[in-house]
Amino acid sequence: MSTKEPILSVRDMRVEFKIKKQNALPWQKPDILRAVKGVSFDLAAGETLGIVGESGCGKSTLARAIIRMIPSQGGEVFWQGRDLMKMNEKELLGIRKEIQMIFQDPLASLNPRLTAGQIIAEPLKTHYPNTSKDEVKKRVRELMEKVGLSGRMINRYPHEFSGGQCQRIGIARALITNPKMIICDEPVSALDVSVQAQVVNLLMDLQKELGLSLLFIAHDLSVVKHISNRIMVLEFGDIAELGEAHEVINNPQSPYTRELINAVPIPDPIAERKRIAERRALEASA
């Protein structure tokens, strides 16, 4: 899979935040928080790279820096061979059509004053402002059906949808410009476990159908290992481990990864059945 030319390669990405101390005097130097400390990786077309790490380790910051939503303090990002960091606004706009994003909080990522249809249509109207109204509507309905929403709900407002449905709207919005890559920033963390599986499966189906590359961010491994070809473990802005998904899960090299794996309750049906049997026995004898 990684023998192909990578669609995205990130080289030595660094992001720093200046943090003003409380009650600081104007001439005092702000603290520097190094959120991402030199991260490099490649992503092949059609591949899924899972990025895991605990909360605050810089996953979202890395994602935002890659698509230049926040400034970075160094590093290169090559998108199909072209350096994103050197592009001007106009060139960048062309790229934004090809890289879309899905967010963590399904409801918060939808403008409460717009209908589902308006929300999904926004990227299309931004990048193809000359599309006719009927055409836009047709596309929106098509995508709603594709992500498993009824086209009849086009005029509903976000607060009238469930969390899972909101996330589907977010996915439809990300797909409408036919992107090549989608960055999913913890797309299922805020959802119920049962809904999580549906959304992850939807993403996997869409990926297969459309040949998308995914950067899939999550803070626990159980979701990521299901969907990823490769996994990158981040530890305070550094790569702790990067490798094939099953390698990282079954044979973790770094102690940090091992800790993360231990933190996840991995379902084990045999052990579970044994525990239930023991409890039954206890209850029977009591």
Added chain:
Amino acid sequence: MMVDVQKMEQFAENLAAQEEVQGRSLFADARRRFFKNKAAVVSLIVLCCVFAFSMFGHMIAVWPNDEMDWGILGQIAELGAPSIENGHYFGVDELGRDLFARVVQGTQISLMVGIVGALIAVIVGTLYGAIAGYTGGKVDNVMMRIVDILQSIPYMFVLILLLVVFGRSIFMLFVGIGLISWLDMSRIARGQTLTLKNKEFVEAAMATGVKPLTIILRHIVPNLLGVVVVYSTLLVPQMILTESFISFLGLGVQEPNTSWGALIAEGAGTMQYGTLWQLAFPMFFFIISLFSFFFIGDGLRDALDPKDQ
């Protein structure tokens, strides 16, 4: 028989379009809650009556607002009291003019001053604050320091100076009130924008490359509306009060125009002659309107408050 395929398709499409579920916007929800609030609804009705009075009052008035009733002049305290018979429903003022017609005229001007002042505040203040907050950094700093500076000028003094230097006219009054009214609004809008800016839906728009101005107009401003609407209903009475105060000082609107403040000032001046109605009628309209605006503002705030939802 041939079925007209195209027509059938059209029909199916129309059916499908009809089937679309109509969503309930947040405003629709808020409207429902607002109409459950009795004080607010009563205030709204009262305010509508005051509006109707200012629009159509001159049709009911028997006397025009600029004609003196020579038969009464000189004996106003005795003959000028409100009466149905001679057509002076609210009595006459000290110059023998019909007070009903004068109050209609004053209501028109006071409401206009209030609403225009609030409109300027809403439009200029909201856009200014949203742009400052969204852009951030140095631009934000400069823009808000300008507001600070404007706000630190004692505006009553400036307003009075403007009216003295450029002459008293309704236009100057609008200019003066418009200059100051948007400052608070811009602060409120900016504060709200700072919180909205970090919401994921704004981030989503930025990530797809929506232009900053479009983001402000499409994603920020509509979400500010709740605060803006509430604040502007409170701003209208504030503008009316300012104008009334200035008119009370004798610097506001000029004869033959009048306003609530000017009428109240006249009425207060002639109180000692026993012509209390000259004070009572303008005062009545003034007070019920201000109260109505406050209650409506209150009701709107409760209705739009997301915490109660």
